Amino acid sequence: MQRGEPGRATAPQGGFTLIALLVIVAVVGWGLAFVGPAWSSQAHREREQELLRIGRLYAEALQRYREMSPGGLKTGPARLEDLLLDTRFLGTVRHLRRLYPDPMGADRPWGLVRDAQGGIVGVFSRSEEETVAQGPVWVVDGLVLPPARKYVDWKFVMLPVTAGRL
Numbered sequence: 001m002q003r004g005e006p007g008r009a010t011a012p013q014g015g016f017t018l019i020a021l022l023v024i025v026a027v028v029g030w031g032l033a034f035v036g037p038a039w040s041s042q043a044h045r046e047r048e049q050e051l052l053r054i055g056r057l058y059a060e061a062l063q064r065y066r067e068m069s070p071g072g073l074k075t076g077p078a079r080l081e082d083l084l085l086d087t088r089f090l091g092t093v094r095h096l097r098r099l100y101p102d103p104m105g106a107d108r109p110w111g112l113v114r115d116a117q118g119g120i121v122g123v124f125s126r127s128e129e130e131t132v133a134q135g136p137v138w139v140v141d142g143l144v145l146p147p148a149r150k151y152v153d154w155k156f157v158m159l160p161v162t163a164g165r166l
Helices: 018-065
Strands: 111-114 120-124 138-142 143-146
Touching: 018 120, 018 138, 018 143
Parallel strands: none
Antiparallel strands: 111 120, 138 143
8 A cells, every 4th residue: 555645656755854963963072172281171170179168167167166175275175066056065066067088089978187186187188189279278267278289189278377477
């Protein structure tokens, strides 16, 4: 049984739709090849900004923990979890709301900077990626990160504030 009108030849199927679809896919792929690196660079910059923000939060929390230490010996916590609930006091003291993952590698734990007594005084990312910022980075008063090529070189440690310092 033949379809269509009797006596009329059917047009051959040339595969125009397939060719048009392949051209569209090629154009989209070509466009993404140009836009992809810019998106990747922007995401890297955003992760770096998040690292600076979270690093500052940890540095400030560790400094508060140290300053609030009872007695003459000012030391940092033995574990980062001690910043969530400081049990050295009768009331509830929290120096940090939650433990934040390293934005440069959420599957890696933070590197810890310890003092002579073994207390934590700072944190750093274990990422070997290169930094976007090339010069010194001012995070907050008392926390200036020196120029570094890799994130692992940035140590988030607050400097003690002395009476004569402005």
